[in-house]
Amino acid sequence: MSYRIVTDTSCDFPQEMYAQLGLTAVPLSVNYKNETHTHYTESWLKELYAGLRSGEAATTAAANPQDWESIIRPILEAGEDVLVLAFSSGLSTTYQSAVIAAGELAEAFPQRKIYVVDTRSASLGQGLLVYYACKQKEKGLSLEELRDWCEENKFHLCHWFTVDDLMYLKRGGRISAATALLGTMMQIKPVLHMDDEGHLISVSKARGRKASIDALVKKMQELALPGENDTVFICHGDCMEDARYLEAQVKEKCGVKDVLIYYTGAVIGSxxxxxxxxxxxxxQHR
Structure with missing residues (x-):
């Protein structure tokens, strides 16, 4: 039976990748300069980051059940089933909204199947799971087989990252104001990851930007599944030079062949x- 993969735009794909992979995505919105945005070009993301650097603020909103229904209903009406790969429930209500929408649509379309997977992932980590899911679908996996594959493999999806401005972690309540101030003065850069519950966890600290980037590479050297990382994803908050340095390091030290580099999307980046x-x-694990 034919089925479609549906995700949401917190997976941070470049616009062209949705078409390339045959994906449909539910948009999450960002309010910036009193305007609501749901689609983000590269030039607009660059503008957003410039605004954030100058002190502008942006707010975000999760997808609601109606957003999911508006995307999924036409697929069901066309006679196809649906596998939803949603933004981590540990960071957003987007997954819960997808579950609500799926329940309501299941009553309206009892002959159709709708499965919703909490990816416990975000940004291009979610994107990497979606990418691999599309590749598995191309191999001929059934809807149930692909659902099970995603549920099993999402816990192998490693997210390791660092930030340059500690004040954003302070605003999000992840560190205290005193810690942010002291860390900024001493050029301390946190190294964080996403745990199995889909929460962001601070793991270690590095002195200086280069050391924090090198720490990401070391984590890949420690954790990477042998022979399973020909392709990795890197996202950046308008710091392409650092992204290129990270790309060179993982190619040299981790045997990576292909790297997709793109902006951290507006929802996460805000x-x-x-x-x-x-x-x-x-x-091997997160």
Whole structure:
């Protein structure tokens, strides 16, 4: 039976990748300069990060059940089933909204199947799971087989990242004002990851930007599944030079062949700030 993969835009794909992979995505919104945005071009993201650097603020909103229904209903009406791969429930209500929408649509379309997976992932970490899911679908996996594959493999999706401006972690309640101030003065850069529950966890600290980026590479060296990381994803908060350095390091030290580099999207970037740099790969565990 034919089915479609549906995700949401917190997976931070470049616009062209949705078409390339045959994906449909539910938009999450960002309010910036009193305007609501749901689609983000590269030039607009660059403008957003410039604004954040100058002190502008942006707020975000999760997808609601109606957002999911408006995307999923036409697929069901066309006679196809749906696998939803949603933004981590540990960071957003987007997943819960997808579950609500799926329940309501299941009553309206009892002959159709709708499965919702909490990816426990975000940004291009979610994107990497979606990417691999699309590749598995191309191999001929059934809807149930792909659902089970995603549920099993999402815990191998490693998210390791660092931020350049500690004040964004302070605003998000992840560190105290005193810690942010002291860390900024001493050039301390946190190294964080996403745990199995889909929460952001601070793991260690590095002195200086280069050391924090090198720490991401070391984590990949420690955790990467052998032979399973020909392709990795890197996202950045308007710091391409740092992203290129990270790319060169993982190619040299981890045997990576292909790297997708793109902006940290507006939803995640509004909270993590300019200078965020993240590495996503398949690991033995998170």
């Amino acid at each position: 909270h993590s700030g300019p200078g965020t740099l993240a590495l996503f790969f398949l690991g």
